[in-house]
Amino acid sequence: MNAPLPLHDAPAQTAPSVNALPDDGPAKISARNVSVFYGAKRAIDDVSIDVPNDYVTAFIGPSGCGKSTFLRSLNRMNDTIAGAHVEGEILLDGQDIYRSGMDVVQLRARVGMVFQKPNPFPKSIYENIAYGPRIHGLTTSKSELDGIVESSLQRAGLWDEVKDRLADSGTALSGGQQQRLCIARAIAVDPEVILMDEPCSALDPIATARIEELIDELRGRYAIVIVTHSMQQAARVSQRTAFFHMGKIVEYGTTSDIFTNPREERTKDYITGRYG
Ligand SMILES: Nc1ncnc2c1ncn2[C@@H]1O[C@H](COP(=O)(O)OP(=O)(O)O)[C@@H](O)[C@H]1O
Numbered sequence: 001m002n003a004p005l006p007l008h009d010a011p012a013q014t015a016p017s018v019n020a021l022p023d024d025g026p027a028k029i030s031a032r033n034v035s036v037f038y039g040a041k042r043a044i045d046d047v048s049i050d051v052p053n054d055y056v057t058a059f060i061g062p063s064g065c066g067k068s069t070f071l072r073s074l075n076r077m078n079d080t081i082a083g084a085h086v087e088g089e090i091l092l093d094g095q096d097i098y099r100s101g102m103d104v105v106q107l108r109a110r111v112g113m114v115f116q117k118p119n120p121f122p123k124s125i126y127e128n129i130a131y132g133p134r135i136h137g138l139t140t141s142k143s144e145l146d147g148i149v150e151s152s153l154q155r156a157g158l159w160d161e162v163k164d165r166l167a168d169s170g171t172a173l174s175g176g177q178q179q180r181l182c183i184a185r186a187i188a189v190d191p192e193v194i195l196m197d198e199p200c201s202a203l204d205p206i207a208t209a210r211i212e213e214l215i216d217e218l219r220g221r222y223a224i225v226i227v228t229h230s231m232q233q234a235a236r237v238s239q240r241t242a243f244f245h246m247g248k249i250v251e252y253g254t255t256s257d258i259f260t261n262p263r264e265e266r267t268k269d270y271i272t273g274r275y276g
């Protein structure tokens with residue numbers, strides 16, 4: 001265990017990349033030898049990966065291989081699961097997010113998350129967005145907060161649909177709108193990374209297409225990691241893909257290499273539909 005360190009004093013660490021491709025730039029997130037356990041059961045087994053800043057990274061692999069478990073370890077969401085524990089190291093901009101003294105609420109603002117099932121608060125559309133900036137002290141005035149609400153909804157592609165009904169409940173929106181509201185809520189606290197766990201699996205094809213367009217628009221502004229069981233979706237929205245199998249990353253590469261020219265037999269089997 002490290003001694004408690006204030007955020008700004010934590011030493012940035014530089015380790016050689018395990019997977020960076022020539023265009024990847026410095027890693028936004030580096031996981032090193034990460035294992036995740038539920039009680040005695042090991043769900044993630046010694047995974048190391050660098051997640052680049054400027055691309056969308058897809059995590060693919062058969063159900064139960066550990067994609068959600070690993071994704072949750074990237075913003076310490078597994079902390080909320082009784083019996084779960086994480087070993088190894090996860091660095092955000094070179095700083096260990098599991099060090100003692102880490103402010104987890106602050107971390108989850110920097111590394112936001114969007115879930116499979118849209119989960120707006122049972123509050124107004126306005127409040128869904130305003131809540132985070134308010135508790136994080138990002139604004140001092142009502143007009144500033146109004147501005148954040150508007151720009152977050154704009155960026156999530158929802159503003160035009162809701163600008164005349166900001167007082168309506170977030171839960172009254174359609175599923176696709178609710179998911180964009182959740183993305184706007186993540187954006188409102190000015191995150192650096194957005195983690196998405198099968199964000200379209202509860203949506204119809206039109207709402208799915210809208211979210212996929214949105215992910216493409218957000219690329220470059222935020223590091224984005226998306227778990228998807230749809231290989232078509234991974235091919236459409238991501239530039240980097242990690243293929244998980246039985247708690248390990250079998251292969252990482254450009255999305256086009258993974259889908260058209262995989263090196264590993266297990267990747268080949270998965271993308272050709274032999275299992276999964
Ligand atoms: N809260 C939990 N408690 C116990 N085991 C879990 C829990 N969540 C997931 N698991 C187990 O961990 C493994 C990986 O699950 P998960 O990360 O959900 O996989 P994926 O997202 O790839 O479908 C599975 O064997 C699953 O049953």
Ligand SMILES: [Mg+2]
Nearest residue numbers: 067068069227
């Ligand atoms: Mg999952």
